[in-house]
Amino acid sequence: MPPVISKLQFLSFRERIPMYRAMDLNGEIIDEVNIPAFPKEKVQEIYKNMLTVNIMDQILYETQRQGRISFYMTSFGEEATIGTALALDKGDIVYSQYREVIVFLERGFSVEQMMHQCFSNVADFGKGRQMPIHYGSKDLGLMTISSPLTTQVPQAAGTAYALKREGKGKCVLCFFGEGAASEGDFHAGLNFAAERGCPVIFYCRNNGYAISTPSTSQYKGDGIASRGEGYGIKTVRVDGNDVWAVYMATKMAREYAVENNQPVLIEAMTYRVSNHSTSDDSTSYRSNKEVEDWTKRDNPVARLRRYMESNDMWSNELEADAIKLIRKRVLDALTAADKMKKPKIDEMYSDVYDHLPKNLEEQREETRKLISKYPDYYKINEFES
Amino acid sequence: MNMCQAINEALSIAMNNDDKALIFGEDVAFGGVFRCTLDLRSKFGPDRVFDTPLCEQGIVGFANGVAAHGHSPIAEIQFADYIFPAYDQIVNETAKIRYRSGGIFDVGNLTIRSPCSHVGHGALYHSQSVEAHFSHTPGLKIVVPRSAAQAKGLLLSSISDQNPVLFFEPKILYRSSVEQVPDVEYKIPLSKAEIIKPGKDITVIGYGPQIYVLENAIQLIERDLPGASCELIDLRTILPWDIDTVVNSVNKTGRVVISHEASITSGFGAEISSTITERCFDFLQSPVKRICGTDIPFPLVFEKFHVPDIARCYEGIKFCLEY
Secondary structure (H helix, E strand, C coil), X not given: CCCCXXXXXXXXXXXXCXXXXXXXXXXXXXXXXHCXXXXXXXXXXXXXXXXHHHHHHHHHHHHHHCCCCCCCCCCCCCHHHHHHHHCCCCCCEEECCCCCHHHHHHCCCCHHHHHHHHCCCCCCCCXXXXXXXXXXXXXXXXXXXXXXXXXXXXXXXXXXXXXXXXXXXXXXXXXXXXXXXXXXXXXXXXXXXXXXCXXXXXEEEECCEECCEEHHHCXXXXXXXXXXXXXXXEEEEEECCCHHHHHHHHHHHHHHHXXXXXXXXXXXXXXXXXXXXXXXXHHHCCCHHHHHHHHHHXXXXXXXXXXXXXXXXXXXXXXXXXXXXXXXXXXXXXXXXXXXXXXXXXXXXXXXXXXXXXXXXXXXXXXXXXXXXXXXXXXXXXXXX | CEHHHHHHHHHHHHHHXXXXXXXXXXXCCCCCCCCCCCCHHHHHCCCCEEECCCCHHHHHHHHHXXXXXXXXXXXXXXXXXXXXXXXXXXXXXXXCHHHHCCCXXXXXXXXXXXXXXXXXXXXXXXXXXXXXXXXXCCCCEEECCCCHHHHHHHHHHHHHCCCCEEEEEECCHHHHCECCXXXXXXXXXXXXXXXXXXXXXXXXXXXXXXHHHHHHHHHHHHHHCCCCCEEEEECCEEECCCHHHHHHHHHHHCCEEEEEEEECCCCHHHHXXXXXXXXXXXXXXXXXXXXXECCCCCCCCCHHHHCCCHHHHHHHHHHHHHC
């Protein structure tokens, strides 16, 4: 039973939940307790992964504009999300929304593999069935991305429960945007995870926009973080443009989740510099100036670069060399992926079930007959035979 | 043994066979509102048999996550009428995870059990037969048993099947279907219809509790039309369904009646009917007749006029035989 009061009153508003920051906008560590314990080489690698995603995003965005791939989504402005992956163990499992490509990269999903997926070629693990950027890898503990928003949130709770039963001290990291947090599955997932005691880190990328909808039209409370307490979930809000803050918060969350078999909610405040996708022109609902101001004032890549420069880890020369190498790797991968054939046409029927049921066998036969009758019409040479 | 007890036995066997099997849903811990999970919590422990918050999309979403990690969730939705909040998880996620991931992830270990169909006084939200809503979704299997012994064998097959299965239990049969049920583990294959009664003049197709209505109607027909012989088929699995058994039967009899409780328009009978028209055209001697629920929400006081009862089935079979 709650404590009883005799004065009738509404709950009063409390102060806004503060945002944890480890490194200021100039890349200076604010408090010595926050110094990340990474060797120079690792910090350089982290930064190079950020550059890789930026360069790949630029090139693939253009590739889509030329009509060579059907769709793309960039991650500009959200590169500090890599901090989450740095805090995970091998064996932890990640559920993503779609703007977390840098986490895939950090966990070992290669640029080459991303190209195969975007070009839907025969080397794509997903056999060319899903839209570009819907990556997945079982070996790397990266659940295959799906388009329906927030469906992954209760799923993450279920997987975390299975991990808890296995007792190997592993957890789940689950990403979603602030728009996705308005879906019913957000409520379902957080409540189930708290009630069942599931080791899962819910990580919300609050980047200010869900397509054209500003977060001010998404909710009236204090962001997403204020909801955590209502579910009985330990919660922290971090500066999502500060890779060290993201790393430290995820590390603490991971320790808590695994030791206590409890969920944690992290809300990372950031800004979506990108258009929502290649099907979106964000200047129709926000000004170029707003985007430029944000990019100039606060950008996760620039912030880490300043940190590295002031700690003698980086220079203009290293930057130029890195960009050159990364561009070459991305372009080589793109050219190779583009040249490869699409998967066998028969693959359109496999994996619907574990075995092909009779109706699908019949339909596969029909497809085979049709394409052998009209091979030019169906451009079957583009497909593996 | 009644159907509740048969289902309880099947669940118990499945939990014994597989340490990774879990049973959860609303109110399953104390035995379930229909007593299907009675005593399972004390047998298998509170971490394997547990209540969830009251949220269907959460139950199926959670189950998808459990199954995607290779564990075996047996989730319960309290009434099929309340499965719709989980429609997105089932149709967009459960059914498509294997396909969209190129086979690297799947939720084949998932089974969703749910009580379905009429019960005499269930009105709009305790009576629905929802199978056709899901039969339009590749990647799912859908099973409806008609009796206690069948429920046990089909449920054990559904649980061990490496594809997600929706197992709809006709709640009117929970206590009324009493029969000998072998106390050993046995399985009845999925996607295989059963010819309950062979006949030569007309094929009558149904599933679940409608089988009993059809049996009675057939008895009356064969009494009133001497010499008439009806073949009765229990479909058992709605998806993927046993086309061959049905087509062979219709090619033999030349006439067919399909009957289900769900509303007629876009009900599963439409699928069976059009397949028969495509494949048995040369053999048909009368129109394919569907005798189904009317196209209204399931009403309380008008239930007996809405469901395809014995009189309507009798009329329909007679119409085809005399055509």
